[in-house]
Amino acid sequence: MNLRMSSVLPALFDSLHPTLLPPIRPTLSSTQLTIETGYPSGSVTRDVFTLSDYSSINVVGLGKASLSSLMPFADELVRSPRPPSLRLLCVSKAATSSPAHVAALESADCEIVYGDHPTPTESSVYAAEEVIKLCSEPSSLNLVFLSGGTSSLCCLPSVSLDLYKKITGALVSSSHPIQSINSLRSVLDNFKSGGLASEILKADDGSALKTYLISDVIDDDVRYIGSGPTCYQERDVELAKDVWRSLKPELKGEVGVDEVDKILDRLKEEEKKGVPEVPSGYSHPTIISRNSDAVTLAAKILSESTGMKVFPDLEPFDGAASDVIHEIIDDAVKRGPGIYVKGGESTVEFDVESGGKGGRNMEMCLIGAVKICEMGLEDKVSLACYGTDGNDGPTDAAGAMWWGGGCEGGVEKLEAHDSYTFWAQRGRGELIFTPGGTNLADLVVAVVN
Template sequence: MDPTPLGRQALEIWLSGVDAVRSERLLQSAVRRKGDRIAICDEQFSLPDIGKIAVVGGGKAGAGMAAALENVLGQQLLDEKVTGWINVPADCVRPLHKIHLHAARPAGVNEPTAEGVAGANQILEIVEQLGPRDLCLVLISGGGSALLPAPVPEISLADKQDVTRFLMHAGATIHELNTVRKQLSRIKGGGLLRHCRAGRTISLLISDVIGDPLDIIASGPTVEDHSTAADAIAVLEKYAGSPPDVPQTVLDYLKQSETEKSPHAAALSPVTNHVIGNNRMAVAAAAARARELGYAVHDLGSDNAGEANECGIELANLCRSIRDDHQIVAPPVCVISGGEPVVHVVPTDKPRKGGRNQQLVLAALDVLWHDGLPRIAILSGGTDGEDGPTDAAGALADAGILEKAVENNLDPRSYLAINDSYTFFDACGGLIKTGPTHTNVMDLRVAVIS
């Protein structure tokens, strides 16, 4: 990537937002140790009064959270009291002192796997062996739903994979997807807490969901589930889910569960859930950096959803109106927003690759194609460093990237039509590649207008 000066500033602002929500930083702000006492958010614990400390969980930020927690606790305490297991993507695995990082899925493949099931079972075994004097710390972050698969006995892993793929390709929201996942799981929807025998459980969460709903983040392993099998059926009916796209075993299990008392209604152990990081923090940090660089900030908030193509078109039109008509505020302006759109994946026999951020930026570029993008740079990226099944976090469009696209005779509409945004930006140098960032607070968009 060789962006223009404007593009480089957009990237710098975006990276400032990501850096503010890195899991190590968030964890160290939430957990502190002084002598024989440990403070977890607003609670104080005497270490001599604690038996064992179990650290379990899953998510894309799990490796950074676990490493930071080990640093806070210290080697002696780790050796004396701590055991741990965190399910993470394969490219996040690294050796830690006592907390095991388990490769629960390959990098860039956001689906449940047999390895994830094995790790989730290990986590349930760990928490089942705790006692009244023990403390269970649960580290949860975005991506935890796919990283912590534990299908109910009536449902196979293949069934779970099929229904997950169907809903993702149909454009289901994260709320809808997790509503179904919770009903098919032994660990989601408070399942981890139902297995836990610790006297005290504290869950630290980095949110990747609009509004930070505790029951939706990683499908709520430590949160009572108020959704029902009927709610899950309604989601599948909304997207016309039926065999062979949705396995008959899934439909039969949900229909049977409608008439039976849900195991999710069982009493839960005492727990406190703390959200220690979210998209609002990333947007605020990005806005602060933009102001330092001399931009007026137009903050669109952190609750932006919608369809990626439509979001890209709206952002492009907003940037053009600010540049040309000085609407809202006169340039130089930085437009910042967070959230998570969806992509409607179209059927095609052609090879294609992409993600929602790349799709959004390509849709914006298409709007401004004949404009030439003077004085505008638009960037959208996943704060986790992943965008769909690709090795890119997202994409950047500026005047230089558009010029290279024209030189290579690239037609954005043909790539948009089959969700092949990665191929387009790979050819013109617009991909943003960070590798795993060890955090996940949805997506962050930055547009700068000079």
Template sequence: MVHRAAERRAHCLELLKAGIAAADPATAVTKHLLNRAGRFCLGLNADNSQTRSGDWHRIRVIAFGKAACVMAEATRSTIPSDLLTVPGLIVTTYENARPIEGFEVLAAGHPLPDENGLRAAEIMASSVQRAQKNELVLALISGGGSALLPCPVDGLCLADKITTTQLLLNSGASIHQLNCVRKHLSRLKGGGLAKLSAPADLHAMILSDVLDDDLSVIASGPTVADDTTFAEAIEILQTRQLWNQTPVRVREHLEQGKRGLRDETLKSDAALLHHVSHTLIGSNALSVAAAMKAAQTLGYEAELYHSSLCGEAREVASQLAVNCKQRYHAGLQQPVALIAGGETTVTVTGQGKGGRNQEMTLAFALAMEKLGLKQHWTFLSAGTDGRDGPTDAAGGLVDGQTLTHMRAAGIAPEAALADNDAYTALKASNDLVITGATSTNVADLQILLLHPITE
């Protein structure tokens, strides 16, 4: 039984590895940088059947997000050196930052912005504004870009944005809600970067970390039109009962915007969008497909549980546990791998440490115990970027022995969950998933392996 448990845990990690590999940003970038008939051009769709080229005298490469270093490095071997403006500019997280030849690399805070991010955003804005007609700004965008480039509008300071962001994160706001508010507090988000790049051409290569691949949401849509409004941003804060806690200057700015006294975000009828294009180069769906293929190779019947798993982590875990009980009640005949991609949320009420993936795995283990299913399952939930919340773990990997190990270590798992302290509990049971920074980010993967009770 111990051998089987170890093997099943290894299988979960192998499927996670396959999913992360499918989101390799270097491969994704180079695939869409083309040389056709001696002319440099950009692939605009998955098979490069649509392309874009121009009379570009110079190409200015900027990259921001968790995969920025890898994405930027990939351009050096593909774009003709006589076209590249040197140095290019990279803004990424502290754990992903490293020297890249031909680029200035700036590290900044995530998920909460910091002073280094503010300076990086100012440098980025200045760099883009220097671009001229007949130049191309090539923006390489990946998850985390929104927090990494805080560029408050006039009248706001970084502390205002940090406080507002933290309030929304702790309230369990969705990424769409969070970004709607942030766009209306920023010079770069919500198409702001596209505004600054004019009159140059702009092309963005985007590695998606959101489930519906909405380009206006990824990194808060710095290069695309935004249909949200100041009024919606206010409504989000009010609906989540955060309005009175929001900094006064933020409230005043949003109210002025609602009255038409502040510039709205870039809208879809803006003429400058004729100079802007995009390529979606990677997504959570591709990683889910790769994990499913790897599961089949290992002999599992692979099944897509959900392509956009969302909601409160504990509730999602309970629903998944009920689904398992139904499957076992119907009679499970062969090993099954249930694969999901998603991004759950956590409403923080406790004082503990953890992230949405860790909380989901701890909640799942407790739910399975409550349903009387103590064996024959193994569950992993992890972020493809290698970081779950403000911790060094990507997520958790639990099985029927997890709660036993926790209690033997003096941890009450129910109390840990109530205190949002999944990290401490999973560390005690040796069930944290530690991958280190992966240099990519396409949201989360959930992998549940079920085996027949007769095994």
């Protein structure tokens, strides 16, 4: 069977993204709220909350998967009586918000607030303040469904917002992995690294907090998923200091730079005292979905829809995009015909002054296409690289796919970090536009005929 990415991807997208919606099954009765999480084929957790124990029940979605996280609650409220104490709040990104999800949640009386991403703005500060205002009421049960993107969508910087924006811009344009990026952002932000948890539980008034995580972080470290606003975990201040040392020369002369050094020094001293005592009412976060789930589900769908042999690789990739895609292509070509699926998160370092437009997935796909052409295999190998959150870099695309043909001008576009323009003009490759609603990092699919 001779397949090209142009025929494989539509079948995958039509089936995969609905399947990847967070595995959350709430059930309401007159006395209880039960929440089951986890894919039926794997382990399922079940939490039961007694409504009369709390004066209010707040269900909050944070991040780029927030709308889809709360959709099961909107569906349940259609079937079951709504307790007067139950309130829904979403903080999302406007560009990746499904209109159908927005309409359904608004009909369920869910408040939707839009922060900004990847660079936080005043809207992100407002979003964080709204979350705290809702969740810090006495004797409240707070169920937080947290996904990637929260780091920018919600923020309360401890430095000026202008400096925080510049630091964030320098971080996301660097080659630092998400763990390093969030280690620095979290120590400069009062919402992150347990900041929201502290606001919810500071009064010891009978309030409770439970967090359900959709992980876009390769090692599932809860400190770095959305920068851990509801996690009482020890911060890696030393890592934050290392990242800041690499970044500081770019920000020389900016107002407030010296304040960052003071904050890091103070936190380093506080670190010696150990992790603060976890307050009553706190439950350790539960990870309900991760990148390997996306790989497994994609492989199943591709096998059923194409009839080809599919090779899922559950070991996540990370590191420079060029290294990642070269390794994937070399392995696929060596092993022969089939469909190869791998997930993870790569990094790309680029010059923000270059004027180029793109994201790590579009760039990774272009690097791969150039390599395949150099190998003389453009008629045998096709490729797709995309983000499961429907968003690749500061663009409206999720990534790109390529199904053969030449790569004229590809090297020049790579040098300018202008992969978006390259794919927008192609005839045998194109940008991928796919719904948001999930955020399980990135997927790479390679087809070898």
